[in-house]
Amino acid sequence: MLALPALQPSERLLCGPGPSNPEPSVLEAMSRPMLGHLDPELHEILDEVVEMLRRVYGMPRGLVLPLHCTGTAGMEAGIANLLEPGDTAVVAQSGFFGRRIAEIARRYGAEVVEVAAELGEAVPNERILDALDAHPDARLLAVVHAETSTGVEHPLEDLVVELRDRETLLMADCVTSLGGVRLEVGSWGVDYAYSCTQKCLAAPPGMSPVAVSEAALERMRERRTPVPFSFDLLLLERYWVDRPVTYHHTAPILNIYALHQALRGVLDEGLVRRWLRHDAAGGHLQRELVGRGFELLAEPGHRLAPLTAVRVPDGVDGKAVQTRLLHEHGIEIGGGLGPDAPPIWRIGLMGRNASIETADRVLEGLDDVLSAGERAPGGGRAAERHERQHVLPLGPGGRADDVPAAGRQAAAR
Ligand SMILES: Cc1ncc(COP(=O)(O)O)c(C=O)c1O
Numbered sequence: 001m002l003a004l005p006a007l008q009p010s011e012r013l014l015c016g017p018g019p020s021n022p023e024p025s026v027l028e029a030m031s032r033p034m035l036g037h038l039d040p041e042l043h044e045i046l047d048e049v050v051e052m053l054r055r056v057y058g059m060p061r062g063l064v065l066p067l068h069c070t071g072t073a074g075m076e077a078g079i080a081n082l083l084e085p086g087d088t089a090v091v092a093q094s095g096f097f098g099r100r101i102a103e104i105a106r107r108y109g110a111e112v113v114e115v116a117a118e119l120g121e122a123v124p125n126e127r128i129l130d131a132l133d134a135h136p137d138a139r140l141l142a143v144v145h146a147e148t149s150t151g152v153e154h155p156l157e158d159l160v161v162e163l164r165d166r167e168t169l170l171m172a173d174c175v176t177s178l179g180g181v182r183l184e185v186g187s188w189g190v191d192y193a194y195s196c197t198q199k200c201l202a203a204p205p206g207m208s209p210v211a212v213s214e215a216a217l218e219r220m221r222e223r224r225t226p227v228p229f230s231f232d233l234l235l236l237e238r239y240w241v242d243r244p245v246t247y248h249h250t251a252p253i254l255n256i257y258a259l260h261q262a263l264r265g266v267l268d269e270g271l272v273r274r275w276l277r278h279d280a281a282g283g284h285l286q287r288e289l290v291g292r293g294f295e296l297l298a299e300p301g302h303r304l305a306p307l308t309a310v311r312v313p314d315g316v317d318g319k320a321v322q323t324r325l326l327h328e329h330g331i332e333i334g335g336g337l338g339p340d341a342p343p344i345w346r347i348g349l350m351g352r353n354a355s356i357e358t359a360d361r362v363l364e365g366l367d368d369v370l371s372a373g374e375r376a377p378g379g380g381r382a383a384e385r386h387e388r389q390h391v392l393p394l395g396p397g398g399r400a401d402d403v404p405a406a407g408r409q410a411a412a413r
Contacts, residue, residue, distance in 0.1 A: 012326070013353070015362050016334035017148045017307055018176065019198035019205050020350040022258070026203045029261035030254045037251040045260055046240055046251075052263035056201075056271065057193060058184035059211040063233065065240040066197070066209040066259055068252050071175040074194030074208030076104050077231040078171045079140075082192060082216060084225050085109030087139040090131045090168070092123040096149035096337045097173055101142045113138070119342065120297040120309075122147075122154045129162055138168045139219075145183065146176035149337040151298040151309035151346065153181065160188040169216055175199065178209065179266050180278040180306040180350055191216040197255070200278065200306055202351030203262035206255040278354040279305045285349060285359040292367075297344055306350045312343040321345070321369050329365040 014021045035042040054064045067074050079101070083089055089110045091102040094117035102112045115131045117123040123143075132138055141163070145156045156172055163170055169191040177183050178193075180200030185193045191213040198205035212220075212233060220227070220234055229235070230249070238246035266274060282305025286296060289310055297309035312318035318335055322345065325331045334346035349359055 011330055013329075013331045013358065013361060015348050015353055015358065016332045017337070017346045017348050018196070018350060020200075020202060020348060020353050022198075022204050023202045023262065023265055023352050025265065026258045026261045029257040030204075032257055034253050037253060038245065038247065042251075042253065042256070043243065043245055045256060049256060049260050049263065050240060052260070052267060053209050053211075056179060056263060056266055057186070057209070057211040058188075059186040059193075059213075061186065062214050063212040063217055063237055063241065064210070065233075065236060066207040066256075067194075067231075067236065068206070068249070068255070069208050070205065071173075071194065071196035071208050072100065073231075074175075074196065074210055075101060075173060077208070077210065077233065078142075078192040078194055079105050079108050079110070080227050080231040081212075081220050081223075081233050082140050082169055082171065083108055083110045084139075084223060086111065088113065088135050088137055089140040089142060090115065090128065090135060090138045092128050092141070092143045092154070093117070094122050094144065094150060094152050094154065095147040096341070097147055097175070098142075098144045099338075101144070101171075101173065105140075105142070110140075117152075120150055120152065121299050122152050122302045125155060125159045125162060128159065132163075132166060132168055140171055141168050142171040142173070144173040146174065146181055146304050146306065148176045148304075148307050148346070148348075149309075149341065151296070151304045151307045152302050153177075153298075153304040155302075156183075156190070157188055160190065164189065169213075169219060176304065176306055176348075176350070179271075179274060180354065181304070182275050185211050186213075189213070197259055197262065199348070199350045200274075200354070201259070201262045201266065203258045204255070206252060207259055209259070274354075278349065281349040281354040281356055281359050282306060282308060284356050285347060285362070288359070288363050292363075297342070306348060306354065308347045308349075310345045310347065312345060316370070318343050318345060321366070324369045324372075325365050328369070329361075331362055331365045333362065 050064055067077055087110050089105045090113045092115050093099050102114050105112050113131055113135055115123050115127050143154050145154050171192040172190045174193045174195045176199050178195035193211045195209050197203040197207040235248050239248045286308055295311040322333055336344045347362055
């Protein structure tokens with residue numbers, strides 16, 4: 001059989017909901033000599049990764065390690081370790097990923113109480129607390145800190161203050177917030193936080209860093225039923241933290257190098273500076289979009305800086321715009337997620353891409369594509385493919401109350 005030519009993937013500016021472009025130094029770290037997963041030299045690297053992750057999560061105690069899996073599996077690991085069949089879980093859902101938590105919890109035999117937000121809004125903390133009052137036996141409360149499907153940031157810090165005297169453990173989805181949005185899980189009192197490597201940390205996908213509180217570890221030790229083997233955090237602790245190591249599975253050594261380098265990058269930059277960089281880039285993008293007459297999906301006051309959801313104007317074929325941005329400008333942005341998603345674009349400025357320059361490149365690309373035929377009031381190409389044909393709300397004139405929360409936060413700090 002003839003060998004196929006070596007891969008030559010196109011250069012892309014990855015400004016969708018993730019992955020983002022990894023830092024070149026992170027990719028370079030993956031090409032260093034590969035150690036074996038039981039080599040003591042690798043175990044020193046594991047220790048350094050855990051130490052750096054503790055700082056990035058703001059989690060000085062408890063268990064911190066990266067799972068060798070996707071963000072979704074980090075979510076599933078939390079449910080697998082913290083819930084048992086018949087337990088009650090309250091899930092605050094303001095979009096696709098909150099619904100996914102609820103679905104996984106049901107698959108693990110939990111009784112799920114969902115508290116849903118209106119589209120583009122965060123679930124009000126009072127409603128979450130009411131649900132906990134109505135279900136005082138709830139073992140777990142799950143909240144998505146940064147809902148990537150809608151661009152909504154949950155006021156997690158305000159919520160945790162209200163939870164202090166309750167037995168219910170708090171699980172937070174920090175997939176789109178870790179390394180990009182202010183997050184201090186230890187002092188806030190989050191019991192299980194999970195994330196991923198491919199967004200604000202600027203590494204390739206493949207790992208899910210988690211942070212587990214002492215209360216959650218206690219809960220795991222008291223379980224009546226075993227945790228599925230691959231997700232058993234107490235077994236994984238014996239590889240990542242205990243010495244000598246105990247084999248659990250063959251670790252993805254090159255991804256560990258990548259994460260090590262990515263975390264060095266985060267700490268070299270400084271967490272606060274990195275949060276502010278994401279905030280400034282997201283705020284700039286959101287202001288510019290509103291100024292052009294676009295409508296943002298997330299309510300003012302709850303807008304997430306690393307991910308902006310923009311409504312596709314009536315008469316515009318959103319998918320066609322994405323395709324042209326990709327092929328003509330090399331820029332990837334996302335569309336709506338899930339069958340009930342409204343017509344939106346999701347623009348991510350995460351990790352390496354959280355900059356004013358990158359925001360401007362996306363805006364220029366959008367301007368170009370929209371002026372070149374994908375906007376078509378009164379019967380152009382896009383309008384023919386769309387049932388609804390209205391005049392496009394393009395042009396200057398954002399509402400005064402539409403100043404993005406991200407920009408306001410930056411100004412307030
Ligand atoms: C908020 C949120 N949670 C969970 C996930 C799932 O992560 P993964 O795609 O790595 O499984 C994502 C992915 O985009 C996400 O944005």
